[in-house]
Amino acid sequence: MSEERYYADDVPETHQPYVAAADRYQHLDYRRVGTSGLLLPPISLGLWWNFGDDRPFETQREVLRHAFDRGITHFDLANNYGPPYGSAEENFGRMMRTDFKPYRHELVLSSKAGWDMYPGPYGKLGSRKYLLNSLDESL
Template identity: 65%
Template sequence: MYQAAAQRYDTMPYRRCGRSGLMLPAISLGLWHNFGDNRPYDNSRAMILHAFDHGITHFDLANNYGPKPGAAEETFGRVLAQDLRAYRDELIISTKAGWRMWDGPYGEWGSRKYLVASLDQSLKRMGLDYVDIYYSHRPDPDTPLEETMGALDAIVRQGKALYVGISSYSAEETAAAARILKELGTPCLIHQPSFSMFDRWIEGGLTGVLKEQGIGSIAFCPLAQGLLTSRYLDGVPADSRAGSADNPFLTAEKVDARIAQVRALNAIAAQRGQTLAQMALAWALQTVTSVIIGASRVSQIEENLGAVRKLEFSADELARIEEILASV
């Protein structure tokens, strides 16, 4: 029978999420990849429990994570029922809706119909009465923003979520969403954008809006789909994401275009006594509240946890990193 590690809170930093009472771990675990029904359950369970044993209290999901869509929530629900039920009040469980989940006109985007129905399905898959954070996973160009934000507000008032957030909204969309939610009485807790050394779009205005509005931030893909790790220092392994023909997110061409930068950044990380992944996470945490890591095995989680041992950068290190990142 699983019993959580007694020292699980000893080393993880926790950070206040915007102007809220919620504290998030600096490192959160995402179940986007490797937790579907195409992966061994025992490995998925081992990663979730190892994360919790080391202070990762936040588990980030979405309705369509799999494969198949919904499978990651089913996996997490199984671990929750088997091992973590006694620790529910120590967990932050988030899920999202916005991308395509089922057939027909009501299975994606941002309508009240879709957001409410999707959350009901997610709660059933995970065996939960509520989630801690529920996100609009992407902006909907056709549904009025008032409807999408109104649905999030209604979900909180129904007790199905404690907080709400948005993901991948522009600075202008974020400001508008925050205003609507504030008027409804359900503040926007958090924004989840992509952000890494190689993906800095949020610096073009979004970070300013988040600070002004008191909204927290949590980055997905802080390791650029694995490019900011040691995985590709010597080329593209055949069994890697970039070596897979069906992965649109990271290709061999993208690796080739960045490999000189990756190697230069790795040299700085080595001088800091970190792996490249650890340094990349620490760098991202200069800007965001938390980072979402992905993993396919426990050892990757263990490596990424090492990032919190050295979060500070000298002015010289930051300047050298900027010089490398500018050398595209």
């Protein structure tokens, strides 16, 4: 039995442009993060296993839209979220270009690196080279 894969580039764009809920900031209390001045909701959405190419892109889109419509503005990503590795960042990037482009100034994105990513001595455990490559590929 072969595993079904969903590729973001194969999914047609939404026919209806996304318009975020006008009352999206009425659902949660936002909290200051240290002395940075940054305000975050008490809950964030992590895109680990449910945003890879093994899930339908439209389902991912629906989850992210619903979260944002309810006031979640912090999304957590990593270079090896998927599966396969990197696909969650790629899928989120596609939604940033389409659905969330008008709202990008309202979002806080976090990412991380430091686990295995590719074969060889620099593909794991957070070497400087690995971290710089991960940052470059995430951007």
